[in-house]
Amino acid sequence: MSASDTHSSCASERVHHLLDALHAEISRSWTLMEVCGGQTHAIMRHGLDQLIPPQLELIHGPGCPVCVTAAETIDRALQLAALQDVILCSYGDMLRVPGTGPAHLLQARAAGADVRLVTAPLDALTLARAHPERQVVFFAVGFETTAPATALLAHQAWSSGTQNLSLLVAHVRVPPAMEAILAAPGCRVQGFLAAGHVCAVMGREEYEPIAAGQRLPIVITGFEPVDLLEGMLRAVRQLERGEGRVEDAYPRARAGEGNAAARALIERVFCCSNRRWRGLGVLPASGLSLRPPYDALDAERRFPPAARPVPAGNGNSDQGCISGQVLQGLARPDACPRFGRGCSPERPLGAPMVSAEGACAAYWRYRQRA
Amino acid sequence: MAPPLQFPCPISPDDSGVVLLGHGGGGLLSQRLLEQLILPALGSAGGVLLDAATLPAEAGELAFSTDGHVVRPLEFPGGDIGSLAVIGTVNDLAMVGATPLALSLGLILEEGLPLDTLSRVLRSAAAAAGRCGVSIVTGDTKVVERGKADGLFMTTAGMGRIPPGVAIGPAAIRPGDAILVSGDLGRHGVAILAAREELGFSTSLESDLAPLHGSVQALLAAGLEIHALRDLTRGGLASALHELCRDAGLGALVQEPLVPVHGSVAAACDLLGLDSLTMASEGRFVLMLPAAQAQEALKLLSREQPSAALIGRIGGEAVLLETSLGVLRPLELGRGELLPRIC
Numbered sequence: 109m110s111a112s113d114t115h116s117s118c119a120s121e122r123v124h125h126l127l128d129a130l131h132a133e134i135s136r137s138w139t140l141m142e143v144c145g146g147q148t149h150a151i152m153r154h155g156l157d158q159l160i161p162p163q164l165e166l167i168h169g170p171g172c173p174v175c176v177t178a179a180e181t182i183d184r185a186l187q188l189a190a191l192q193d194v195i196l197c198s199y200g201d202m203l204r205v206p207g208t209g210p211a212h213l214l215q216a217r218a219a220g221a222d223v224r225l226v227t228a229p230l231d232a233l234t235l236a237r238a239h240p241e242r243q244v245v246f247f248a249v250g251f252e253t254t255a256p257a258t259a260l261l262a263h264q265a266w267s268s269g270t271q272n273l274s275l276l277v278a279h280v281r282v283p284p285a286m287e288a289i290l291a292a293p294g295c296r297v298q299g300f301l302a303a304g305h306v307c308a309v310m311g312r313e314e315y316e317p318i319a320a321g322q323r324l325p326i327v328i329t330g331f332e333p334v335d336l337l338e339g340m341l342r343a344v345r346q347l348e349r350g351e352g353r354v355e356d357a358y359p360r361a362r363a364g365e366g367n368a369a370a371r372a373l374i375e376r377v378f379c380c381s382n383r384r385w386r387g388l389g390v391l392p393a394s395g396l397s398l399r400p401p402y403d404a405l406d407a408e409r410r411f412p413p414a415a416r417p418v419p420a421g422n423g424n425s426d427q428g429c430i431s432g433q434v435l436q437g438l439a440r441p442d443a444c445p446r447f448g449r450g451c452s453p454e455r456p457l458g459a460p461m462v463s464a465e466g467a468c469a470a471y472w473r474y475r476q477r478a
Numbered sequence: 479m480a481p482p483l484q485f486p487c488p489i490s491p492d493d494s495g496v497v498l499l500g501h502g503g504g505g506l507l508s509q510r511l512l513e514q515l516i517l518p519a520l521g522s523a524g525g526v527l528l529d530a531a532t533l534p535a536e537a538g539e540l541a542f543s544t545d546g547h548v549v550r551p552l553e554f555p556g557g558d559i560g561s562l563a564v565i566g567t568v569n570d571l572a573m574v575g576a577t578p579l580a581l582s583l584g585l586i587l588e589e590g591l592p593l594d595t596l597s598r599v600l601r602s603a604a605a606a607a608g609r610c611g612v613s614i615v616t617g618d619t620k621v622v623e624r625g626k627a628d629g630l631f632m633t634t635a636g637m638g639r640i641p642p643g644v645a646i647g648p649a650a651i652r653p654g655d656a657i658l659v660s661g662d663l664g665r666h667g668v669a670i671l672a673a674r675e676e677l678g679f680s681t682s683l684e685s686d687l688a689p690l691h692g693s694v695q696a697l698l699a700a701g702l703e704i705h706a707l708r709d710l711t712r713g714g715l716a717s718a719l720h721e722l723c724r725d726a727g728l729g730a731l732v733q734e735p736l737v738p739v740h741g742s743v744a745a746a747c748d749l750l751g752l753d754s755l756t757m758a759s760e761g762r763f764v765l766m767l768p769a770a771q772a773q774e775a776l777k778l779l780s781r782e783q784p785s786a787a788l789i790g791r792i793g794g795e796a797v798l799l800e801t802s803l804g805v806l807r808p809l810e811l812g813r814g815e816l817l818p819r820i821c
Contacts, residue, residue, distance in 0.1 A: 120802055155805025227677055333803065464751055474807045 119334055126337035127159055130344060137163045138347050139296045140340060141289070141437050143282060144303035145172030145465030146331050152474035154333045164344065167296070167437040168470075170285050170388065171303055173250045173278075174201045174463035175435060178384040181278045182207035185247045188276060188411055189213060189221040195239060197224040197232050198247035201463045206456075229254075229261035236265070236273040245407045249278045251303070252310045255396055256370035259377035262402045274407040277397055280383055282306050283314045284394035290322055292436055299325040299343040304335065304358035309374075311366025315354045323352035330358040377402050386459055387435030431458025434467055441468040442475065497591040502621025511619065515593060516585075519600035523607035523614050531615035533580055538642055541576035543567055544635035550819045552599060552629050554673040556666075556684030559632050560603030562760060562821060565689050566711070567636040568610045572691035573707045573763065575646045575698060576638030578612040584633035585617070589624040596630065603632075610689045612636070628819075638691075644698060648725035650705040655792040656772035657730060658765045660693055661686065661783030662738040663715055664757030668746045670820045677750065683742050688761030693782050697765070702775055706766040711821055714756040716811050718764050719797050729794035732809060735802045738785040755799075756812030758820050766792060 142148055148168045151157055157166055170176050186207055189196040196213065203213040203225060217223035222242075226232060232246035248258040258279060265273045282303065289295060302315060307328045319326045325346035329339030339357045346352060356364035374396065383395025398406050428446045433439040441447055441460065451457040453469055460466030500507040547563040557565075568578045583603065587596065607614055665686040672681045690709060697704055706726070708718040715737070723730050739747075739754045747754045762783075767775055772788050779786035799809045 123803060153807070154801055154803055155807060156803075158805050159803060473810045 119332070122334045123337060126334065126341055130164065130337065130341050131161050133341070133348060134161045134163050134344050135348060137165065138298055138344055139165045139167060140299045140301055140343050141167045141169045141297045142301040142329070142336070143169040143171040143286065144306070144331075145169075145175065145463065145467065145470075146305075147171070147301060147303065147329065147336060148467050149465060149470045149474075150331050150333065151336060152470040155474070156333060156336055160337075160340065164340065167440070168434070168467040169300075169437055170289070170385070170435045171251065171282065171306075172460065172463050172465040172467070173254070173280060174199075174205055175431070175459040175466045176280060176285075176385045176387065177202070177205065177249050177278045177459070178386050179206070179208045180384065181276070182212070183209075184408070184413070185213060185245075185276055186211060186216055187413070188245050188407060189216045189223050191243075191411065193242050194411075195222045195224060195235060195242050195244045196247060197226045197235060197244065199227070199249065200225050201465075202247060202249055204456075205459050205462045229257045230264070232273060233261055233265055233270065236270055240272060242272060243410075244273045245276055245411075246273070247276045247278070251280055251282055251306050252374070253303075253305045253308075255279045255374050255378065256309060256367075259373040262377045262398060262405055263373070265405055266402050274405050274410045275398065276407040277378075277395075278383075279378070279396035280385065281380065281394050281396065282310075283318060284391045285385065285388065286315075286318055288388055288391050288394075289436060290318070290324075292438070294438060297324075297437060299327070299347055299352075301329040301336070301339045301343065302326050302354075304328055304330040304361050304363045307356075307358070307363035307366060308361045309367050309370045311371075312354045312356060312364045313366075319352055319354045325352050326354045328354070328356045328358045328363045330361065330363075385435075387432035427457050429457040431460050431468065434458070434460050441471040444468070447471070495593050497587045497589055497593065497596065497621055499589050499621050499623065501587065502619060508619065515597055516600060516617075516619065519597050520583075520604045520607075520614055521601075523604035523612075528616060529618075531580060531582075533615070533637065536639065539640040540579075541571045541574045541638040541640055542635070543570040543638075544633065545570060547632045547634070547821060548628065548819050549670065549821050550628055551673050552595060554685060555669050557687040557760070558599045558602050559630060560599035560601070561606040562687060563632040563634045564603050564606040564610065564612075564614075565687055566760065566821060567634040568612060569690045569709045569760075569763075571636050571638035572689070572694045573646070573709055574638075574640060575644040575694060575704065575707070576640045577691055577695060578610055578636055578638045580615040580637050581607065581612055582633075582635045583614045583617040585619045586627055586631040586633075587619065587621045588627040588629050589621060591629050599630065599632075606689075610691065641698060644704075646704050646707055648706050648722050651722065651726035651728060651766050651792055652705065652768070653728060653793050654769055655705055655766040656769040656775075656788055657719070657732065657790040657792065658767075658772065658775055658779065658786065658788050659710070659715065659738065659762060660690070660765065660779050660786050661759075661762045662740045662743070662785040663710060663759055663762060664739060664743040664747070664754045666760040667714070667757035667820055668743050670758075671746070671750070679746065679749065681742050681746060683740070686759050686761040690761065690763055693763075693779060696778050696782075697775055700774065700778060702767055702771050702778075704765065704767050708764050710759040710762045710764060712758050713812055714754075714758055715764060716753070716756045716809050719809060720811055722764075722766070723792070723797050726792075728792050729796045729798065730790055730792050730809075731794060731806075732790035732797075732799050734799050736787055736789045738787045740785075753810070753812060755809065760821065
């Protein structure tokens with residue numbers, strides 16, 4: 109009856125075949141990082157971490173755009189939402205993440221701000237056209253996966269001369285984060301499972317210098333159990349053979365070549381810029397910002413910041429939350445002293461517990477709790 | 479000669495086709511609304527609609543339930559607020575083994591609601607009541623200012639008769655009990671989401687809205703020892719199992735691959751990041767009974783819904799799901815945010 113029933117039995121066979129191969133071929137301990145939060149969730153949901161050989165350790169990467177959006181940027185969104193005439197819109201998870209203080213956008217909405225949930229960037233343009241007397245601000249977050257859709261919004265808004273739409277852009281790029289993780293002291297990552305959907309846009313090219321420079325496997329990996337196990341198997345094979353190169357284990361998404369049209373749109377609308385990540389600090393060239401002439405749509409320019417300085421800090425360091433270390437893959441969520449002790453998806457202390465793709469939320473959902 | 483002075487009634491005659499504040503004022507307009515729209519729409523399902531109905535008193539136990547309905551949109555594929563309000567309460571009664579005796583119907587109307595819409599959903603409520611074999615015996619109508627309600631809210635309360643010797647509830651659940659569902663999950667939730675249009679997806683799925691007391695009576699008539707029942711409305715199977723297990727002080731193990739989910743529901747949930755086990759149904763229930771009676775119960779349920787399934791058993795301390803790969807994980811409750819106003 110279920111959608112997957114038709115192929116579930118053969119998928120299950122393939123899963124067991126891949127697991128057998130992993131168990132047979134691994135000869136020593138290896139540590140891989142799955143970059144994307146969606147992969148983390150799939151691993152936990154299907155319990156793959158309990159089925160793979162004990163010598164293979166998975167650490168969870170920073171690939172959850174909601175989790176890594178800097179608290180200061182959320183403060184900025186809260187400031188904009190508080191302005192009269194502004195309709196601030198963003199994706200659902202983004203509305204629940206606190207800034208430097210405890211407040212988040214849904215609380216701002218309860219207090220009277222006009223904050224709306226959208227499921228696609230172009231919804232913001234529809235909103236702007238429906239409310240010509242209001243200023244619509246789209247809070248744009250995401251990796252290279254969602255950047256093309258934001259770019260399309262910017263392009264359509266700019267070319268149609270829409271005056272009442274602007275963008276607060278917090279888009280981030282994966283490769284600089286991978287480099288930062290590798291450069292961090294104490295890094296244990298020996299190979300990456302790269303996010304298949306990011307590569308379906310960007311291709312493999314950006315990863316070649318990282319793999320070559322560090323001589324480490326980067327395997328483009330999908331999100332189903334068979335995809336994840338295939339990615340792990342290929343990464344382990346490379347490690348066992350002393351190889352370190354980019355490999356595409358997600359060919360059905362054409363992830364190796366990427367999407368040239370989407371890339372062209374990103375390049376047309378955005379340029380690379382330094383960006384602050386929650387937990388990782390400011391990473392060079394890790395963000396996407398609007399380039400001229402699209403920068404006319406930049407909400408930061410349209411609404412100059414108030415004189416009131418934005419408070420610094422990550423807003424949770426004093427509560428024992430170690431989400432910064434979790435985001436760098438230095439600690440597992442269940443190693444946090446606050447995990448399940450005053451921190452849960454209902455009352456999150458750190459962003460990884462808020463977002464549906466956050467590593468802490470994955471542990472909360474799919475792990476039995478004491 | 480000057481024409482005679484005209485004093486037109488400030489409340490316009492009710493030909494505007496929409497609900498006016500005056501319709502709730504208790505005067506002429508209220509009376510007309512009742513006599514010309516509400517009573518004809520309810521037809522034989524409604525009676526005289528006194529402020530208080532009298533019911534014949536009988537020996538034995540009665541079930542009593544009430545439910546407010548605020549669904550958006552008012553009309554959706556497979557049902558509307560009228561049929562939902564009637565069937566929702568009939569199903570609540572059915573979950574303690576009761577057959578419905580009588581319903582009340584409270585209406586809160588928003589000024590400006592098209593009378594056509596009101597008439598349609600009331601006729602639908604009447605048809606649902608007819609289908610369930612129950613009468614609407616008392617009611618009330620109020621009107622609030624435009625913007626103070628979303629078109630129409632409905633409250634139904636119902637009384638039902640429990641057959642002698644039937645005691646269904648979490649206290650009766652025993653370790654080893656079989657867990658069955660009466661059909662595939664989540665069609666109502668997905669149909670409502672699609673009907674709202676803002677998520678930009680469409681589906682040919684209809685709500686699974688359906689009365690359940692017939693199935694329950696069939697199980698009881700077959701002499702099966704039903705321990706617990708719960709309709710799978712808000713929060714879906716996950717909430718129902720958690721609530722029943724919590725109240726019973728027991729755990730459960732559900733085999734994920736055995737849980738019936740229609741392909742379109744599974745696909746919509748995947749796409750929207752939702753869990754089909756937390757999606758609402760309005761015509762499905764979960765059933766716990768001794769494992770030895772599971773196959774007979776399944777045979778009876780399958781006559782009504784071929785997708786009915788045996789999905790697990792009661793036991794242990796936690797509510798767990800065993801995945802297709804044989805891994806155990808907790809059955810998580812939905813967060814209940816994405817889907818407000820589904821019933």
